[in-house]
Amino acid sequence: MSKLRRHLMSGAGVASALTGLLLYAASPASAARANAETVAWDKYVDSAGSMYFESYGDHFGVCDNKADGAGVIGYWKVGASGTEHSIYDGNGFGNCAYEDHNVSETSTVYIQVCLRDDGDVKEATCGDWDHQYAGSPL
Template sequence: MVNPLARIVLVAATAAAVFVTAATPALAADVLVSNKVIKLPGGRGSMTFIDDGDMFQVCDTKADGHGVAGRLIDNDYNQKLYITDGGDANCGKDGYNVGQSGSYQMQLSWNGDGYEVKSEWFNE
């Protein structure tokens, strides 16, 4: 027969181990990942904010005869960056220091019909 106190300790230790195992990857991901990506439906393209160096990359990922255009706007709706891509093998890239004052939003549109996706507002 198992001591009731030993059983309680064993159950508590097992629960704690499961919690730590389940929580650790999620916590690490939240802390380490600060890049942002938005994607157009149908695999048409993407826009990525690369936090290390404050680079923005716009990629046309579907050879459909139309390109994609990415914009970075500030919280006063001023356009800070405009990047296009289409018709070549490389993605369009440009840098802009978003800093910690103010908020920014990425907007990506497909030049075929103007369909647009937007990121959440962010800063560093």
């Protein structure tokens, strides 16, 4: 095999390897994720509700993790002072509500989750705001 042909083949192999690496790095498995959980208060236990935001695909999920009779409400906003939006899961323990929203890749998304019982948001159960850059990592 000539030197030129070997050189071209090794170059093609390197290019193929780099392409595979870039595709792997941009796969959903590498998506950045923010997670928030409720806190204990009164009859409610820690982590009775949870919420996540996944940057790859702009997925939001709110889940009811305890059989305590309360639903779970998650709040999200783009930017620290953005408009709050909500997602509610009142389907009972072990269930989740999911939504996808188009969020600018240059934004930071903030999420918070609370318990809601008989239509009343139990503010003392609200966890801290968590945040995640909306751009998918490379």
